[in-house]
């Protein structure tokens with residue numbers, strides 16, 4: 626090797642490379658150099674629906690190198706989620722996304738962040754009051770009412786019902802309950818057993834065991850989410866009674882509720898879209914200086930054995 630080439634390969638060239646790497650020129654992550662940081666606080670990642678929400682957020686953000694999303698998991702702990710919001714404020718993120726565990730404990734930190742001028746997008750479960758920039762979610766009252774009406778029709782106006790409620794200190798639990806009661810009003814349906822299963826399948830299974838022990842006849846279980854409906858089904862199956870009961874849930878994830886409907890485990894599942902994509906779109910609008918609506922209401926479908934192959938049916942108003 627000639628002297629100048631040798632000197633280039635062993636001396637100047639590596640030095641220049643190191644310089645480029647340090648400057649971030651050869652590093653793809655740094656090359657993107659996101660201009661904005663979005664902090665996302667998820668109340669838990671123990672449930673498939675929430676994993677899907679984060680995946681939807683990640684996917685929507687992927688095509689926007691100008692943003693970076695920092696994800697945090699509160700592990701179903703309000704205090705941890707309060708700390709997330711405070712950390713995001715201290716770190717000076719540009720937008721906060723939050724899917725809160727419960728309304729009351731998260732209201733104060735969200736309000737404080739909002740009042741400091743940080744835009745806050747609340748997803749799926751609400752906080753109390755109006756101190757947030759935008760709420761993204763489907764109308765749980767409407768879903769509950771549609772479920773009630775569907776159940777009245779399916780049972781011919783009468784029957785014995787078990788209602789397994791979502792966490793009643795979270796707004797979807799309250800709305801899915803109130804909407805359902807509105808939907809069955811005037812019928813002869815009788816709610817013979819109700820319990821708060823806090824959105825969790827093992828709790829739903831236990832509550833259903835109690836209901837089965839107390840009531841020889843249960844025509845239908847209305848659960849506020851599909852894991853709850855599935856837990857109830859498992860309890861009924863263990864008691865050899867699953868064939869005499871109809872199970873209805875909410876969420877309709879393709880690999881969860883929709884699959885249960887296909888398998889004949891659930892008679893119906895009402896879709897609850899995650900809103901992940903819409904939340905990123907709203908964040909991008911805010912960052913571009915545009916005004917976003919206070920409420921972004923997502924539509925929902927019902928999936929039944931009859932319509933699932935056609936992609937379900939949209940709920941009417």
Ligand code: FRU
Pocket residue numbers: 672674675749750791795797824849850851852875876897
């Ligand atoms: C997941 C979940 C969903 C439900 C939603 C309501 O944590 O329980 O099953 O639709 O939360 O906020």
